[in-house]
Amino acid sequence: xxxxxxxxxxxxxxxxxxxxxxxxxxxxxxxxxxxxxxxxxxxxxxxxxxxxxxxxxxxxxxxxxxxxxxxxxxxxxxxxxxxxxxxxxxxxxxxxxxxxxxxxxxxxxxxxxxxxxxxxxxxxxxxxxxxxxxxxxxxxxxxxxxxxxxxxxxxxxxxxxxxxxxxxxxxxxxxxxxxxxxxxxxxxxxxxxxxxxxxxxxxxxxxxxxxxxxxxxxxxxxxxxxxxxxxxxxxxxxxxxxxxxxxxxxxxxxxxxxxxxxxxxxxxxxxxxxxxxxxxxxxxxxxxxxxxxxxxxxxxxxxxxxxxxxxxxxxxxxxxxxxxxxxxxxxxxxxxxxxxxxxxxxxxxxxxxxxxxxxxxxxxxxxxxxxxxxxxxxxxxxxxxxxxxxxxxxxxxxxxxxxxxxxxxxxxxxxxxxxxxxxxxxxxxxxxxxxxxxxxxxxxxxxxxxxxxxxxxxxxxxx
Amino acid sequence: xxxxxxxxxxxxxxxxxxxxxxxxxxxxxxxxxxxxxxxxxxxxxxxxxxxxxxxxxxxxxxxxxxxxxxxxxxxxxxxxxxxxxxxxxxxxxxxxxxxxxxxxxxxxxxxxxxxxxxxxxxxxxxxxxxxxxxxxxxxxxxxxxxxxxxxxxxxxxxxxxxxxxxxxxxxxxxxxxxxxxxxxxxxxxxxxxxxxxxxxxxxxxxxxxxxxxxxxxxxxxxxxxxxxxxxxxxxxxxxxxxxxxxxxxxxxxxxxxxxxxxxxxxxxxxxxxxxxxxxxxxxxxxxxxx
Numbered sequence: 197x198x199x200x201x202x203x204x205x206x207x208x209x210x211x212x213x214x215x216x217x218x219x220x221x222x223x224x225x226x227x228x229x230x231x232x233x234x235x236x237x238x239x240x241x242x243x244x245x246x247x248x249x250x251x252x253x254x255x256x257x258x259x260x261x262x263x264x265x266x267x268x269x270x271x272x273x274x275x276x277x278x279x280x281x282x283x284x285x286x287x288x289x290x291x292x293x294x295x296x297x298x299x300x301x302x303x304x305x306x307x308x309x310x311x312x313x314x315x316x317x318x319x320x321x322x323x324x325x326x327x328x329x330x331x332x333x334x335x336x337x338x339x340x341x342x343x344x345x346x347x348x349x350x351x352x353x354x355x356x357x358x359x360x361x362x363x364x365x366x367x368x369x370x371x372x373x374x375x376x377x378x379x380x381x382x383x384x385x386x387x388x389x390x391x392x393x394x395x396x397x398x399x400x401x402x403x404x405x406x407x408x409x410x411x412x413x414x415x416x417x418x419x420x421x422x423x424x425x426x427x428x429x430x431x432x433x434x435x436x437x438x439x440x441x442x443x444x445x446x447x448x449x450x451x452x453x454x455x456x457x458x459x460x461x462x463x464x465x466x467x468x469x470x471x472x473x474x475x476x477x478x479x480x481x482x483x484x485x486x487x488x489x490x491x492x493x494x495x496x497x498x499x500x501x502x503x504x505x506x507x508x509x510x511x512x513x514x515x516x517x518x519x520x521x522x523x524x525x526x527x528x529x530x531x532x533x534x535x536x537x538x539x540x541x542x543x544x545x546x547x548x549x550x551x552x553x554x555x556x557x558x559x560x561x562x563x564x565x566x567x568x569x570x571x572x573x574x575x576x577x578x579x580x581x582x583x584x585x586x587x588x589x590x591x592x593x594x595x596x597x598x599x600x601x602x603x604x605x606x607x608x609x610x611x612x613x614x615x616x617x618x619x620x621x622x623x624x625x626x627x628x629x630x631x632x633x634x635x636x637x638x639x640x641x642x643x644x645x646x647x648x649x650x651x652x653x654x655x656x657x658x659x
Numbered sequence: 660x661x662x663x664x665x666x667x668x669x670x671x672x673x674x675x676x677x678x679x680x681x682x683x684x685x686x687x688x689x690x691x692x693x694x695x696x697x698x699x700x701x702x703x704x705x706x707x708x709x710x711x712x713x714x715x716x717x718x719x720x721x722x723x724x725x726x727x728x729x730x731x732x733x734x735x736x737x738x739x740x741x742x743x744x745x746x747x748x749x750x751x752x753x754x755x756x757x758x759x760x761x762x763x764x765x766x767x768x769x770x771x772x773x774x775x776x777x778x779x780x781x782x783x784x785x786x787x788x789x790x791x792x793x794x795x796x797x798x799x800x801x802x803x804x805x806x807x808x809x810x811x812x813x814x815x816x817x818x819x820x821x822x823x824x825x826x827x828x829x830x831x832x833x834x835x836x837x838x839x840x841x842x843x844x845x846x847x848x849x850x851x852x853x854x855x856x857x858x859x860x861x862x863x864x865x866x867x868x869x870x871x872x873x874x875x876x877x878x879x880x881x882x883x884x885x886x887x888x889x890x891x892x893x894x895x896x897x898x899x900x901x902x903x904x905x906x907x908x909x910x911x912x913x914x915x916x917x918x919x920x921x922x923x924x925x926x927x928x929x930x931x932x933x934x935x936x937x938x939x940x941x942x943x944x945x946x947x948x949x
Contacts, residue, residue, distance in 0.1 A: 262878070264879070265773060265778040266777070266780075269778065432922045434918075435926040437882065439677070439870075439873075439883050439884060439887075440676075440680075440915075442673040442676070442677070443916075443918035444918055446666055446669045447918065447919060447922075449666075450662060450663075463780060463874070463877055463879065466875045467873075470873075471873060474801050474873070476792050476799060488780060490779060490782050491782065493782060494783075494784060539779060542779055544779055
């Protein structure tokens with residue numbers, strides 16, 4: 197009887213252990229392990245080492261010429277970094293062969309016809325395994341259409357429109373690892389309503405096209421849900437590449453707004469904030485893309501103080517949580533400082549995997565490569581099977597989950613408050629204890645939990 | 660001044676300031692396009708090029724006035740070389756040749772700035788002595804924007820005097836009217852046209868330097884202003900400085916009061932105005948040349 201009781205107790209104990217411990221060990225399917233990272237001292241994005249022979253080909257479909265040419269370079273360096281790292285580790289075992297990763301630049305020139313042409317060329321001529329992109333949802337839509345037509349995997353890393361994955365546009369060959377417009381808007385609202393609880397009067401100023409309206413709608417929806425007592429004192433949509441923001445700023449000033457919510461990207465975002473400061477308006481902006489370092493320096497410490505950024509690659513304070521993370525950051529930052537040449541030695545590239553968009557693009561690429569490795573194949577069907585429902589832990593500890601039904605990433609976002617350099621230590625907890633000297637940067641960080649900002653799911657999407 | 664009145668007055672001054680920026684770009688274009696009949700689609704590229712050059716001058720010397728002096732002159736020299744060695748050769752074959760050539764030049768300038776300055780956004784701060792706000796009857800307004808208004812007015816005055824009160828201006832207007840006759844009278848007409856082209860690109864250069872502290876200097880700068888300037892020239896009437904000035908001011912005011920009262924329609928108000936003008940006066944408000 198006694199032994200029966202003991203066996204029974206043991207079974208209960210094992211069950212309890214399984215319920216608690218096993219899910220934790222299975223919490224992520226894979227994680228970026230800094231300990232496995234190769235010696236990157238020979239990495240130089242200006243002089244890439246291009247593997248030959250049978251390779252895993254990734255085409256970065258982006259603007260490499262025209263007014264937005266710089267964006268292509270911002271994508272290129274972190275993707276190339278991930279590829280270089282994996283190649284130095286010996287490549288990835290796929291379909292019974294160890295293959296290295298080859299990164300190809302595919303210039304869509306920010307134009308739809310060119311995007312279609314270059315993407316098809318990448319698939320048919322270069323025979324790439326993955327289409328990686330891009331700046332502009334309208335261009336990502338083209339990439340997704342090509343991916344669907346030729347059954348090639350596409351990774352949406354930088355286009356943010358939810359519509360790309362609605363029932364009309366969804367393709368099972370494309371995966372959205374970036375954050376999304378609706379999510380960003382609701383995250384900002386959640387931050388102001390549930391965390392910050394200070395300002396109540398908001399003015400929405402976004403660009404007058406699908407993206408800007410989607411960013412605004414997400415914010416309005418979020419305010420209804422998380423901050424019903426908030427007041428939207430004004431709402432405007434301006435044309436793209438606007439020269440003069442002064443009339444909007446005068447309206448905003450008269451509205452009594454306490455915060456300006458904007459989905460603008462550079463150069464509009466920079467011009468908006470710059471002209472506001474020139475006009476003596478020190479209102480805080482809640483934004484996503486006002487983090488371009490050259491602009492931040494131009495506006496200076498006071499002008500950038502109080503900006504609130506909804507970021508996709510951040511973590512709660514302190515930013516650097518372990519030695520591995522610091523090691524990866526230092527590896528990048530030392531090369532930036534000592535080795536790289538223009539444009540990769542400019543402010544924009546300074547912090548790389550430390551945080552921000554470049555870190556995000558790098559980690560999204562590592563996730564892709566991890567999926568290919570675990571799929572053991574470049575066969576799109578095997579990649580889809582592995583990626584759907586997959587979870588991956590990034591360098592900074594953040595976990596991304598790929599929702600199987602619509603291929604959108606579920607993830608925490610973070611609200612980052614910009615503070616003067618001397619107050620940034622709370623966030624930038626390694627030497628020199630500040631992101632930049634000449635402008636405000638990340639200070640207090642608040643986590644917006646993923647379950648509060650689940651990606652928008654189109655109810656008409658039947659899979 | 661009560662806050663509401665201050666807001667309306669501020670919108671009026673914003674309109675004037677933006678109008679003057681437009682005028683600075685459009686005045687050069689109207690000289691070249693209107694007076695010489697050259698369809699220079701690279702005009703806005705000179706505006707951008709000058710902004711980039713002023714960035715470098717400012718980096719090296721730290722002197723805004725030097726930047727305002729040097730950058731437009733460099734742009735003008737490049738413009739003169741373009742006219743002398745490229746445009747003059749295709750001018751006889753009409754607008755198609757000019758159009759293709761100037762688009763080509765615009766692309767070369769675009770790629771050149773990327774090679775020399777890179778593709779990232781470059782900061783150009785408002786000069787220290789023009790920073791801050793000035794308070795007039797309770798309305799606080801940025802000094803730099805007032806400086807732009809003053810600069811445009813001074814340039815308008817200078818250009819008007821040169822064109823309408825000097826012998827050079829008389830020769831230019833005569834050459835535009837009948838180049839062969841003026842040539843027969845012993846005036847070197849190609850030289851006159853080259854000078855006009857140089858002045859036109861110089862004006863674009865002045866606009867580039869003036870606007871750089873308000874905007875971000877990046878390779879898309881030309882696209883930001885080019886279309887609006889072209890609309891000013893067409894609506895004001897080809898070759899009419901007065902027309903360009905008036906329409907620039909109207910566009911500026913439409914833009915600022917449009918945002919204030921009919922925000923959703925603000926971006927199209929200029930187009931509506933242009934359409935109405937062209938329906939009534941196909942040559943533009945003060946059109947002098949077909």
